[in-house]
Amino acid sequence: MEKYQASIKIMLKHGILDVQGKTVENSLHSIGFDTLQNVRIGKFVQLEVAAESPEKASELVGSACEKLIANPIIENYEIQIEKIK
Amino acid sequence: MKFGVVVFPGSNCDSDAYWAAVQDAHCEAVYLWHKDNVIPNDIDCLILPGGFSYGDYLRAGAIARFSPIMKEVVHFSNKGGFVLGICNGFQILTEVGLLPGTLMKNKSLNFICKYVYLKTENSDTAFSSQIPDGKVLKIPIAHGEGNYYADEKTINELIEHNEIVFKYCSQNGEINEFANPNGAMLNIAGIINKNGNVLGMMPHPERASENLLGSDDGLLIFNSLKRNF
Numbered sequence: 001m002e003k004y005q006a007s008i009k010i011m012l013k014h015g016i017l018d019v020q021g022k023t024v025e026n027s028l029h030s031i032g033f034d035t036l037q038n039v040r041i042g043k044f045v046q047l048e049v050a051a052e053s054p055e056k057a058s059e060l061v062g063s064a065c066e067k068l069i070a071n072p073i074i075e076n077y078e079i080q081i082e083k084i085k
Numbered sequence: 086m087k088f089g090v091v092v093f094p095g096s097n098c099d100s101d102a103y104w105a106a107v108q109d110a111h112c113e114a115v116y117l118w119h120k121d122n123v124i125p126n127d128i129d130c131l132i133l134p135g136g137f138s139y140g141d142y143l144r145a146g147a148i149a150r151f152s153p154i155m156k157e158v159v160h161f162s163n164k165g166g167f168v169l170g171i172c173n174g175f176q177i178l179t180e181v182g183l184l185p186g187t188l189m190k191n192k193s194l195n196f197i198c199k200y201v202y203l204k205t206e207n208s209d210t211a212f213s214s215q216i217p218d219g220k221v222l223k224i225p226i227a228h229g230e231g232n233y234y235a236d237e238k239t240i241n242e243l244i245e246h247n248e249i250v251f252k253y254c255s256q257n258g259e260i261n262e263f264a265n266p267n268g269a270m271l272n273i274a275g276i277i278n279k280n281g282n283v284l285g286m287m288p289h290p291e292r293a294s295e296n297l298l299g300s301d302d303g304l305l306i307f308n309s310l311k312r313n314f
Contacts, residue, residue, distance in 0.1 A: 016189075016234070017268075019190050019191070019193075019194050019268075020194065023194055068143070068151070069143070071144055071147070071180075071187055073186065073234070074187055074189060074234060
C-alpha cells in the first residue's frame with residue numbers, strides 16, 4: 001500500500017446561482033475592482049489515503065465524494081492524487 | 086399517539102418539539118439519542134428536529150445523515166412509519182435520500198428568523214388533513230440554508246404526484262416572489278414523499294403551537310398526525 005495525498009475541489013454546478021460568489025463580486029466592484037467578473041466560491045478538501053495505486057486512491061476518494069464530501073445534486077468535484085514521499 | 090424526537094449533537098429544537106407534542110397536542114413523546122440503534126416499537130411518528138447537527142459542518146445535515154439512528158429511521162419509514170423533519174430535520178431527510186432535492190444557502194445569504202405565511206398545497210396528507218381549506222398558516226422560519234433546489238425532472242415529479250405540501254405565500258395567500266424568504270424553487274416550504282409518510286418542512290410548527298408564542302397554526306400539523314391514530 002502506498003500513501004497518497006488527495007486534493008478535492010468542490011464547486012457548485014454551472015447554472016446554479018452561487019450567492020456567495022455573487023456577493024463577493026458585488027463587494028469587489030464596490031471597492032473598485034470593476035474588471036473582476038464571475039466570482040465563484042467552492043470548497044477545498046485535503047486528505048490522505050492508503051491505496052495500491054493512484055487509480056485505486058482516486059476511486060476510493062471519488063466514492064467518498066459521492067457519499068459524503070460533495071452533494072452531487074448541486075456540486076461537481078475534481079480529485080487530484082499525489083504520492084506522498 | 087407517541088412521538089420519538091431524535092436528538093443529534095447540535096439539535097436545538099428537540100425540547101420545543103417534545104413540548105408541542107406533549108403539552109399542546111396531548112400526545113406521548115420520548116427522546117431518542119442519535120447513537121441509538123433501536124427505535125422502540127410503540128413509536129408512531131419520528132421527529133427530526135431543527136438545529137445545527139454537527140455544527141452544519143460540510144453541509145447542513147450531511148454528517149447527521151450517517152448517525153447510527155438514521156439507518157433505523159430509514160427502516161422505520163420504509164415500513165410506513167411517519168417521519169417529520171423540521172428545518173435541520175428536513176435537510177437531514179434530503180441528505181439521507183428520503184426526500185428529493187436539497188436545501189441551499191438562502192438567496193440573500195442572511196440567516197432569516199421571522200414569521201412567514203404558508204399556503205397548504207395538499208391537505209390530503211397525514212400531516213395536513215386538519216388544516217382548513219384556504220387557511221393561510223403563520224409559522225416561523227429560522228434558517229440560513231432553506232433555499233429548496235431540485236432538478237427539473239424532480240420538480241416535475243413533485244408536481245405530478247402532489248408532493249409539494251407547503252408554499253411560502255403572502256398574508257392573504259398569494260404565492261409570489263415577495264413572499265419567498267430564501268429563493269426556494271416554486272416557493273417550496275415543505276414536501277412529502279410519494280408514500281405520504283415522510284414530510285420535510287423548513288418552517289417550525291413546534292414554535293407556533295400555542296397562542297402565547299404568537300401563533301398556534303403549527304398545532305394543526307400535530308393534530309393532523311394525531312387523527313391517524
